[in-house]
Structures are given as C-alpha cells and as structure tokens.
Amino acid sequence: MTSPGIAPAQDFVPGEPSVALTETEGARRGSRLLRPLEMIASALLVAIVVLLFAGVVSRYVFSLPVVWIDEVASLCFLWLAMLGSAIAVDRNEHLRLTLFLNMIPGRWRDLVEAFAALVVAVFLAGLIPSAFDYASEEWFITTPALNIPNTFRVSAIPFGMVTMLGIVLAYAARNSRWRDLALAALVLAAIGFALWLWSPGLVRMGQGKIVIFLVIFVAVALAAGVPIAFCFGIGTLTYLAFATRVPVFVMIGRMDEGMSSLILLSVPVFVLLGCILDATGMGKAIVDFLASLLGHVRAGMSYVLLGSLFVVSGISGSKVSDMATVAPALFPEMKRRGHSPREMIALLATGAAMADTVPPSIVLIVLGSVAGVSIAGLFTSGFAIAMVLLLMLAVLARWKCRHESLEGVRRAPLGVIGRTMLVAGPALVLPFLIRWTVADGIATATEVSTVAVLYALLIGILVYGGIGWRSFYAMLVETAALTGAILLILGTALAMAWAITQAGIAQQVASFMTGLPGGSFAFLALSIVVFLVLGCFLEGLPAIVLMAPLMFPIAKGLGINDIHYSMVVVTAMNIGLMTPPVGVGFYLACKIGGVSPDEALGAIWPYLVALFAGLVVIAAVPWFSTAFL
Structure with a gap:
C-alpha cells in the first residue's frame, strides 16, 4: 500500500509522501x-x-x-x-x-x-x-x-x-x-x-x-x-x-x-524554534532525562514517549518535529523490551495528537487569530486538556504493557538521573519560560516566540554545542519555505471562507444548527463529527481557517465558552488527523518510525478510542478547559 497523505511531493506535483526534509x-x-x-x-x-x-x-x-x-x-x-x-x-x-x-x-x-x-x-x-x-x-x-x-x-x-x-x-x-x-x-x-x-x-x-x-x-x-x-x-x-x-x-x-x-508573526519563529530544538539536541536531552526517571517501571518507556511528546511539544510547536525528535531516541529500547513496532507507531501518532494543544501550538495561534480567541487563554487551557488526553493514553499503555519483559532492566542510579537532569534542565525551563513570559505580561503571545528562540540559541551555544552557520542558514530557509506554505493556505482559505459567508451559507448553517434539538450539546456533538472528518482530509490549519468563522459565532450564540469550544474542535481535528486510512498524521508517524502503514493500521484503533473517550470528557465537562483561566 502506498502511503497517502498531505506531503511535499517529488517532481512538484504529487508523489511519495514524506516528512519534513533534512x-x-x-x-x-x-x-x-x-x-x-x-x-x-x-x-x-x-x-x-x-x-x-x-x-x-x-x-x-x-x-x-x-x-x-x-x-x-x-x-x-x-x-x-x-x-x-x-x-x-x-x-x-x-x-x-x-x-x-x-x-x-x-x-x-x-x-x-x-x-x-x-x-x-x-x-x-x-x-x-x-x-x-x-x-x-x-x-x-x-x-x-x-x-x-x-x-x-x-x-x-x-x-x-x-x-x-x-x-x-x-x-x-x-x-x-x-x-x-x-x-x-x-x-x-x-x-x-x-x-x-x-x-x-x-x-x-x-x-x-x-x-x-x-x-x-x-x-x-x-x-x-x-x-x-x-x-x-x-x-x-x-x-x-x-x-x-x-x-x-x-x-x-x-x-x-x-x-x-x-x-501570525509567531508562526515562523516557532517553526524556527523547532529546528533549533532538533539541531542542538535539546529534545534528546529531555527524552534521556525522562527515560532515566521512568524507564525501569512497567510501561515506563511508553510513559517516557508520551511525556517526551508532551514536553517537547511545549517547545517546538510542531507535530512532525516532536515525532522526529522522540522516536529515534526511544524506539530501539522499546523494541528491546518487547514492544512491537506497530504498537510504538500507534502510541507515537496518538501521543503527537494529544500534545498538539500544549503551547506553543501553531494550530492554537492560528485559531486565536481567525476566531478572535485569546491566545493566552488557549495556551493556559491547552496544558489541562493535554493532561486529560495524556492520562487516557497512559492508562491504555499500561494495560497494553501488562506482559512487558523487564528482564535486565534496572532503576537508573541517582547519579545518572542527576546528570541527565542537569543536562536537560536548561531545555526543560523553556516551556515554563514561554508560559511565564506571557502570563506575566512581559511579552505577548506573538513576541514570546522570539524570547524562546533567543533563549534556545543561547543555551544551545553554551550547553549543547551550538549550531554551525551553514546549518543555521539551512534552518532559516526551511523555516521560510514552511512559513510560506502555511500562510498561503491561510490566505486562500480565508478568501474561500469569506466567499462562503457572503453567499449566505453562514446564516443558513447557523439557523440549522441553532434549531437542532439538544441545544449546545447537539451542536458540540455535530462539531466533533465535522472536525473529525475535516481532520482526516485536511491538515489542521486549513480546516480551522475554513470552519472557525462559521462555527464560533454559533457556539457563542449558544452560550458555549470560546476556550472550551476551541479545545473540543482542536482535539477532534487532531484525532481525525491520525485516523487511517486517510489521516495524514498517521502516515507521517509511519514514515518517521520506519513502519509500513499496513502493519500499523490495526494497532492504532484502541489508542484512537482512548483519545475519543478523552474528547467526550473534555466536551462534557467545560471545567477542564476553563478552570485555570
């Protein structure tokens, strides 16, 4: 089976899907x-x-x-x-x-x-x-x-x-x-x-x-x-x-x-931050520390994979960057402990979907821009929502690993934990620096990206060996190309959304949805279905730009909190993104992990069910989205 998906193509028009180029x-x-x-x-x-x-x-x-x-x-x-x-x-x-x-x-x-x-x-x-x-x-x-x-x-x-x-x-x-x-x-x-x-x-x-x-x-x-x-x-x-x-x-x-x-000024800067994270080894340092801390327990490497995706996502803002950082560092040891490649890919893909609400998430930044929702509020809520999904996946991973072989596995000595923590410490500070800088009003959600980039460059030079000028220039060019691809989608999608609105479709959709029996609950259920389907076929950004101008005013009219609704639709979209046979993210995970999509196809469904259960909880209990605002 050839891997379908949304991807850069060989020879300009379509070709084999691939992840971000080196x-x-x-x-x-x-x-x-x-x-x-x-x-x-x-x-x-x-x-x-x-x-x-x-x-x-x-x-x-x-x-x-x-x-x-x-x-x-x-x-x-x-x-x-x-x-x-x-x-x-x-x-x-x-x-x-x-x-x-x-x-x-x-x-x-x-x-x-x-x-x-x-x-x-x-x-x-x-x-x-x-x-x-x-x-x-x-x-x-x-x-x-x-x-x-x-x-x-x-x-x-x-x-x-x-x-x-x-x-x-x-x-x-x-x-x-x-x-x-x-x-x-x-x-x-x-x-x-x-x-x-x-x-x-x-x-x-x-x-x-x-x-x-x-x-x-x-x-x-x-x-x-x-x-x-x-x-x-x-x-x-x-x-x-x-x-x-x-x-x-x-x-x-x-x-x-x-x-x-x-x-949207923060989009290219956070993309650049993800490149710096990969090049300096800051992400690998975080993975090594978590592995030394949790690697000896049953399902420990699964916890490390999920935890690494959670923390690294809070630095890079990119699912591809997250998966490309975590998978090579953990997959060899997970294989040694008896994890099947198909299960590892399933956990990697759904873990990346879980972590996409952890700031700085580019999807949340774009959503805040097109829907007029507070990005600081989205960032705050995103942590709590990711924790709910993380718990769901961790419970399933523990059950899946009930027969895991721990033969020869020993708790890491305190000295090893201390050394890995010392190395990872400067990298672990970065997610908290991003959150604190915005919450304390030092920088806006746009400006904080530059603070994070300059911090990462400084720490990369002083602690992690730095980045050569040739590599740094290549990062800048890659960031420019990806930024252009993202923003052209946003521009044409907004024009299309405007045309749909001018045709009166928005009013008809609003009239239909507000007339549904069940009120806000029926609307949330329908929104979940819409964004699940859109997530399967479209990468998150165009789906958000197309639908946010239509759906958010309706949600507001029904009394649904903007932040709560944002968390529901982003989570639904991310689940769709990882759902085969169309979901793009699933094929990216297979490409990164070097596993055939055919092999991983059957393994991902229990993890998707766990994510969907978390989505139902998030939709039914607004407190998870709004408690820390």
Whole structure:
C-alpha cells in the first residue's frame, strides 16, 4: 500500500509522501536561481526576530514602546510569506493530498500531474493582474507610524505570484510530456469556455453554485494532487469570476488579510524554534532525562514517549518535529523490551495528537487569530486538556504493557538521573519560560516566540554545542519555505471562507444548527463529527481557517465558552488527523518510525478510542478547559 497523505511531493506535483526534509535534501531540491530569494527570506526572518525582541526590551525594560516596530515587522512578514511560498514551490514543499493520485496507473498519473501543474498556473495567472491593481491602489494608503505607502508591503503579493508562476511553468515544460500538457490545457480551456458560456445562468443560480465551485471544484483539484492552498484558491477564483458580480480584485484583499495578521508573526519563529530544538539536541536531552526517571517501571518507556511528546511539544510547536525528535531516541529500547513496532507507531501518532494543544501550538495561534480567541487563554487551557488526553493514553499503555519483559532492566542510579537532569534542565525551563513570559505580561503571545528562540540559541551555544552557520542558514530557509506554505493556505482559505459567508451559507448553517434539538450539546456533538472528518482530509490549519468563522459565532450564540469550544474542535481535528486510512498524521508517524502503514493500521484503533473517550470528557465537562483561566 502506498502511503497517502498531505506531503511535499517529488517532481512538484504529487508523489511519495514524506516528512519534513533534512537540511541537505531541502537545499539540494532548491534551484540555484532562487538562492538570492532564499537569502532575502532568511534575512527577513532574522529581522522579524530582532524587531519583535527589541519591542519586548524597549517596552518592558525601558518602558519606551517603539510604535513603528509592528509596521516594519508586518512589512517583512508579508514579503517573507510570499518569498517563502515561492521557495516552497521550488523545493516541492507545499502540502497536498496524494491518497487518490497514488491509486492512478502510471501513464494516467503523468496526465493528472500535468493537469495539476496547469491548475496552479491558471490560478496564479488569473490573480496576477488583480494583484498588481491591488498593489497600485494601496499607494494612496499610508501607514500611520512610518507614513509610507502601503504598496511597499503589498507588492510582495504580485512579486511572489509572478515568481511562483515562472517556477511552475518552467517545471511543467521541463518534466511533463508536451502531449500531456496539451491535453491538460485543452481540458482546462474547455472548462473555462463552458463556465464563461454559462456564467449568466450561474450568477442567477442559488446556493447550488457554492457546491459546484467551492465543493466539487476544490475536491477534484485536491484529488488530482493540486496543493491545498491552490485548491482553495482556484475554487474561490472561479466562483467569483463566473458565478458572481464581485470583482476578483476583492480576493487579493482577503488573502492579504489572511496572511498579514500580526498574531501570525509567531508562526515562523516557532517553526524556527523547532529546528533549533532538533539541531542542538535539546529534545534528546529531555527524552534521556525522562527515560532515566521512568524507564525501569512497567510501561515506563511508553510513559517516557508520551511525556517526551508532551514536553517537547511545549517547545517546538510542531507535530512532525516532536515525532522526529522522540522516536529515534526511544524506539530501539522499546523494541528491546518487547514492544512491537506497530504498537510504538500507534502510541507515537496518538501521543503527537494529544500534545498538539500544549503551547506553543501553531494550530492554537492560528485559531486565536481567525476566531478572535485569546491566545493566552488557549495556551493556559491547552496544558489541562493535554493532561486529560495524556492520562487516557497512559492508562491504555499500561494495560497494553501488562506482559512487558523487564528482564535486565534496572532503576537508573541517582547519579545518572542527576546528570541527565542537569543536562536537560536548561531545555526543560523553556516551556515554563514561554508560559511565564506571557502570563506575566512581559511579552505577548506573538513576541514570546522570539524570547524562546533567543533563549534556545543561547543555551544551545553554551550547553549543547551550538549550531554551525551553514546549518543555521539551512534552518532559516526551511523555516521560510514552511512559513510560506502555511500562510498561503491561510490566505486562500480565508478568501474561500469569506466567499462562503457572503453567499449566505453562514446564516443558513447557523439557523440549522441553532434549531437542532439538544441545544449546545447537539451542536458540540455535530462539531466533533465535522472536525473529525475535516481532520482526516485536511491538515489542521486549513480546516480551522475554513470552519472557525462559521462555527464560533454559533457556539457563542449558544452560550458555549470560546476556550472550551476551541479545545473540543482542536482535539477532534487532531484525532481525525491520525485516523487511517486517510489521516495524514498517521502516515507521517509511519514514515518517521520506519513502519509500513499496513502493519500499523490495526494497532492504532484502541489508542484512537482512548483519545475519543478523552474528547467526550473534555466536551462534557467545560471545567477542564476553563478552570485555570
């Protein structure tokens, strides 16, 4: 069975799923023509870190807030997002679904790949004129602090789109057969002509046109292996162009809004933090300490794996980084004690789902941004929710290990525990530093990411051997690419969510859900089902951006606490993310652990049931989400 999932693809359009690239692999995939853009993106990322930290120091230490810092950081951020998107296209790192593509025979797959590449090109070509118009119009809007035209910031959008279009066309010409390209172009031209011909009728059509453009078109593009961001984009673009009288120009504004929120500034910085965690060995130090403390008890290594995911997630904010740090350190010893590889993968995958609410969670940051929920409150609640899920998994792991062989296993001497604690101590401080800095008002939830990065760099240099300049530059480029991929999804998803809202769907959904018998309990149950299903097919960020504007106002109207509802939907989405045969996270865990998905498929269900039981408890008892706010 070929592993389906959302992943970087070989040869630009779909291919074998894989986890995050290593530095060497990523650098090898990037073309030399884009090296200047990689250097600029790296410099922008460093500038954002420096600016945000300077803001913390000037405000907290000297009580002199610098008003222009946010504007400069915002300018750098949008350019980082668009340059990163182009780098991600060049390095094949945009997220896509490959489940259905892998089922297509090789010859037909080549045609579908050519079709997917041209869909991306059509989307970019269709938006570029509006992007230039948008940048031109913004010349008349000046920023309040720097008093410069906003065009300097939003010019990043047309520049990034033109760059991506050039990369896509060059790739298609180089790697696809001309016959496949010609046939795919004919198909797209026929679809475009038919839409133009039927456009007057489509404009007058009722809500059915939403199904055609924002469900069927998006689903077909997703199945063909078009990257998720471009799936949302092509659905919204065709809907606006052929089924409404709204100018396409509006879509650029919505994308700008989706990618430019200051709250999202912490996303690239926390991604960089995860890279530093891996490179310095801080994560491994934590794992070694927990292993020395708990490794001698029955199910001890399972506890260590879950505990490591819990703690490491509180540093990196990335599920892939968490799993890649923990699995290599623990799996050899777990195998020696009789744990089967399939059980280890099941525990790794569900443990990563459990830990995704531990701050700094990128999903929580994005959720707070799009739903208007306090990120500090989400961070506080996330610890308690993760503890509930951790307890559920730990109980199941203990029962699973009731026959574990402990022959030859001895309690670690106090000296060993002390040494590993001394080494892990500086790393263990980091999650508490993040929480304390936000809770005490020293830094905002956005700024705390820079404090964590600079602390990790300093500790990495002084305690863990440091990071070479070449490795650090590779981290910056990888962070820029991943940031671009994430933010382009957010931009196109927000544009799609806006189109759905403008069509009146939100009001109809709200009317339907508020009319359900059972009130808030029925709504919570339905929300769980919706986010479980979305989590299976979409990575967490696009699912959140699409649904949060629709669901959160309804929840608020029913009297459901924002933080409680956030914890319910994020947990449901994470369970879906790890649920085979579609769940993306399950295949990432298999890839990291080197186990066939077929082998691990049967083992994960009891762990998913344990997580679902925890979800039911979280949904039924709001106290777990709100007690520590």
